[in-house]
Amino acid sequence: MNQLSSPVSGLLELRVSAAAPAAERVRELVLEPVAGSLPSYAPGAHVEITLPDGDTRPYSLIDLEGRTSAPAHYRLGVLLEAESKGGSRYMHALSVGDRVTASAPKNDFALADSEAPALLIAGGIGVTPIISMAGALKAVGRPYRLVYAAQDAGRMAFREALEAEHGEALALHFDDRAGGPLPLKPLIESAAPGAHLYVCGPRAMIEAARAAAEAAGFAPERIHFELFEKAAPQADDQPFEVELASSGQVFTIPPGRSIIEVLEESGIDLMYDCQRGDCGICQTDVLEGEPDHRDVVLSQAERDSGKVMQICVSRAKSARLKLDL
Numbered sequence: 001m002n003q004l005s006s007p008v009s010g011l012l013e014l015r016v017s018a019a020a021p022a023a024e025r026v027r028e029l030v031l032e033p034v035a036g037s038l039p040s041y042a043p044g045a046h047v048e049i050t051l052p053d054g055d056t057r058p059y060s061l062i063d064l065e066g067r068t069s070a071p072a073h074y075r076l077g078v079l080l081e082a083e084s085k086g087g088s089r090y091m092h093a094l095s096v097g098d099r100v101t102a103s104a105p106k107n108d109f110a111l112a113d114s115e116a117p118a119l120l121i122a123g124g125i126g127v128t129p130i131i132s133m134a135g136a137l138k139a140v141g142r143p144y145r146l147v148y149a150a151q152d153a154g155r156m157a158f159r160e161a162l163e164a165e166h167g168e169a170l171a172l173h174f175d176d177r178a179g180g181p182l183p184l185k186p187l188i189e190s191a192a193p194g195a196h197l198y199v200c201g202p203r204a205m206i207e208a209a210r211a212a213a214e215a216a217g218f219a220p221e222r223i224h225f226e227l228f229e230k231a232a233p234q235a236d237d238q239p240f241e242v243e244l245a246s247s248g249q250v251f252t253i254p255p256g257r258s259i260i261e262v263l264e265e266s267g268i269d270l271m272y273d274c275q276r277g278d279c280g281i282c283q284t285d286v287l288e289g290e291p292d293h294r295d296v297v298l299s300q301a302e303r304d305s306g307k308v309m310q311i312c313v314s315r316a317k318s319a320r321l322k323l324d325l
């Protein structure tokens with residue numbers, strides 16, 4: 001298995017040093033090292049916490065002031081998912097003094113090495129990596145604007161701290177008061193010339209922001225995003241077959257399971273990382289058949305071509321896909 005998120009060296013043993021509610025269904029957890037010091041990280045990074053069943057869940061590292069070198073602790077914000085498969089329930093049940101195991105920090109959502117202005121857009125719990133990014137931009141004096149949207153005020157975590165830290169650079173949006181979601185198109189169209197766009201939130205927000213940015217002429221290297229949810233199974237998902245071009249082997253992918261899960265179970269060595277459809281690592285050429293795209297990383301032109309797909313989340317519209325594997 002070539003999962004890139006596996007830490008290269010050992011896991012970190014951490015202890016919960018503080019836990020408190022941060023908003024409706026959101027819990028803030030502070031983790032300190034059981035011994036020694038913690039690795040530094042770059043804004044936008046996350047750690048992967050090991051659950052009791054051995055599975056892992058990624059959580060972004062929060063520092064309001066973007067101080068990410070030689071951290072004394074790691075701070076997380078965890079949303080209790082309505083349909084938790086165990087990860088967020090476990091994190092919400094932790095008490096001060098409990099121990100957890102985490103990977104070393106890794107970063108799929110880093111700030112670009114650029115002096116250009118930054119437009120940061122956060123939706124719900126997607127604010128967690130954005131907090132550290134905004135703090136770091138402020139600390140180095142780079143121009144930025146932070147726009148934070150939530151369904152209502154009760155679900156907006158870390159609001160007071162962000163207001164105190166970012167003042168007029170921060171704009172808040174409440175769906176209930178505004179009568180709808182954040183209007184992304186005018187927001188992105190009015191971004192400063194040459195700005196980099198950073199978006200973290202639910203799938204619909206990322207898809208809309210990407211489309212608006214592409215339409216507004218943002219070059220791909222100026223669009224950065226991280227998805228905070230996995231593609232949910234759809235009620236009418238059907239089984240389909242995957243044929244491997246290299247061996248001719250055929251596998252059936254049932255509803256509720258990914259191509260990666262089924263192939264890996266049979267010992268096929270695959271490259272992947274996020275398993276949410278936003279990093280692009282698992283992209284695979286499609287030789288025959290029609291993919292059903294469920295990712296957020298492909299451009300519309302790539303989707304329309306039907307020649308590539310993300311095998312961590314996407315499925316098939318045809319009965320069989322022949323993949324270049």
Ligand code: FES
Binds near residue numbers: 276280311313
């Ligand atoms: S593993 Fe990240 S897009 Fe598939």
